[in-house]
Amino acid sequence: MFLYGASGHAKVICEILESQHRIPYGLIDDNPLVTSLLDYPVYNTLQQAALTADDRFIISIGNNRIRKAIAAKLSEVTFTSAIHSAAIISVRSVVGEGTVVMSNVSVNVHSNIGRHVILNTNCSIDHDCVVEDFVHISPNAALAGNVQVGEGTQIGIGACVMQNIRIGKWATIGAGAVIIRDVPDYAVVVGNPGRVIKMNQF
Numbered sequence: 001m002f003l004y005g006a007s008g009h010a011k012v013i014c015e016i017l018e019s020q021h022r023i024p025y026g027l028i029d030d031n032p033l034v035t036s037l038l039d040y041p042v043y044n045t046l047q048q049a050a051l052t053a054d055d056r057f058i059i060s061i062g063n064n065r066i067r068k069a070i071a072a073k074l075s076e077v078t079f080t081s082a083i084h085s086a087a088i089i090s091v092r093s094v095v096g097e098g099t100v101v102m103s104n105v106s107v108n109v110h111s112n113i114g115r116h117v118i119l120n121t122n123c124s125i126d127h128d129c130v131v132e133d134f135v136h137i138s139p140n141a142a143l144a145g146n147v148q149v150g151e152g153t154q155i156g157i158g159a160c161v162m163q164n165i166r167i168g169k170w171a172t173i174g175a176g177a178v179i180i181r182d183v184p185d186y187a188v189v190v191g192n193p194g195r196v197i198k199m200n201q202f
């Protein structure tokens, strides 16, 4: 097991894995100044890490765009997920490879969580939601029933999304926002009720 990205987010993932006795061999990070994290070795390249065919990867980078770029770069490796034992996920829901689920997350029935998603601490995904690849649902955010979140979007800390809402791709929902209307692709939305203040320019 290797993590790609030696960050604060990686430390949280390491602790999830440790609690399940899935001890990482190390991390990869292209910053040569980072040589260890939580006493695990940090390698600057995949070659230095001396990988085997059995190794599994998680991309431990919080930035959604960078996580997508790294996933494309690592097309040869096999990804796995990390799901905290204190998360509750419906047996009728699906969680994609590379996705990380932190403590006290709830995913209710018939929800579909994509690949390389972050479901951060204490967030709540209710029934019949679709969370596409590379999304980040921040701590304490809540999606009501039948919400869709497009690829790469971040739902900010403590935000709430009402039932049946469609949120586009690569949007940003600000901390504490209350979303009562559909959100277009790339929109940055803040406040209660949420309003678009600008568009993400990637």
Ligand SMILES: CC(=O)SCCNC(=O)CCNC(=O)[C@H](O)C(C)(C)COP(=O)(O)OP(=O)(O)OC[C@H]1O[C@@H](n2cnc3c(N)ncnc32)[C@H](O)[C@@H]1OP(=O)(O)O
Pocket (backbone or CB within 6 Å): 120, 138, 139, 155, 156, 157, 172, 173, 174, 175, 176, 177, 188, 189, 190, 191, 197
């Ligand atoms: C474990 C972890 O750490 S997970 C990380 C969790 N982090 C988050 O959820 C952060 C979410 N990010 C935000 O809320 C950010 O403020 C963003 C993305 C919405 C906006 O950030 P920026 O693009 O830098 O915008 P900026 O700070 O310049 O603010 C623009 C305007 O929106 C307002 N604004 C920014 N964020 C919010 C917010 N959450 N709620 C209400 N108003 C806000 C600002 O006051 C400012 O208003 P003004 O133009 O009247 O002065």
